Amino acid sequence: MAKFNKYLKALRERVFLDIGTVAERTGVHRNTQSKYEDSRDPPFDYLVEFAALVDVPLDQMLIKRLEDSKASDDAISKALKALKPGDRGYYEIKSANEPNMTYNAVSELMQVKITEASHKLIPLGATIFISTNSKSIDANSMYAFLNPMNGEHFAAKMVLTATKLKLVFDSTERKDLVFNVEGGETESRYILKTLGLLGKIIKAELIF
Structure with a gap:
């Protein structure tokens, strides 16, 4: 299981929500939610909804996703800078x-x-x-x-x-x-x- 998927699961469990509840409130199927917590890469729109649901700043979640990215170190570094004002x-x-x-x-x-x-x-x-x-x-x-x-x-x-x-x-x-x-x-x-x-x-x- 990828680190980011584990992170999503931990955020859900931290606010005492079950998979079904999160799936319903974010507009995805229960099986899809399970896959997001296992190995599937969730889309941006879902992350926006999920961040609001678990009360975590979206930029913090995006940084976690970037840290678990398979992109090059240079690409990740540039993406992280794009999230922060100069x-x-x-x-x-x-x-x-x-x-x-x-x-x-x-x-x-x-x-x-x-x-x-x-x-x-x-x-x-x-x-x-x-x-x-x-x-x-x-x-x-x-x-x-x-x-x-x-x-x-x-x-x-x-x-x-x-x-x-x-x-x-x-x-x-x-x-x-x-x-x-x-x-x-x-x-x-x-x-x-x-x-x-x-x-x-x-x-x-x-x-x-």
Whole structure:
């Protein structure tokens, strides 16, 4: 059994939840949950749900996953740096295609390609332009994220209420992500940072 799978099992047992309960609350089959605690690598969306359920910061869980990764030491090191802000407001945003890119939080537009299932309005392969200094939540806007697990970019709309933060995909390919927010703006910002929020999408170019 891989170390990360054991880690997931330990987290479940720490909060006294059985496999069936975790499976139901994270939206997976009971057998799937058992496999996640044995040898199967869980997807990012599941880890987001599971982290919220067992009350563990998602970035802490991602670091554990990276430590148990079969990737090269150099790749793991770069991925770990991508989870942590650098000095003076800089974030080291690492991409599988452009591993050496570093962006200032107040820089000009960032240009990336959508490579992970996203909101239905922005298909795979679309090139998007992101304002990295625009991260205030506007339900009518689209936002870009860098999945810290795989270095892929995706897009979603966001909805923020007094008690919930929601990433909306409006797609059959990916279910929406919902987080309970009890700590106000500080907690919502922490969640978004952990999810890899890059900023507001200003425009998108589609390839036909």
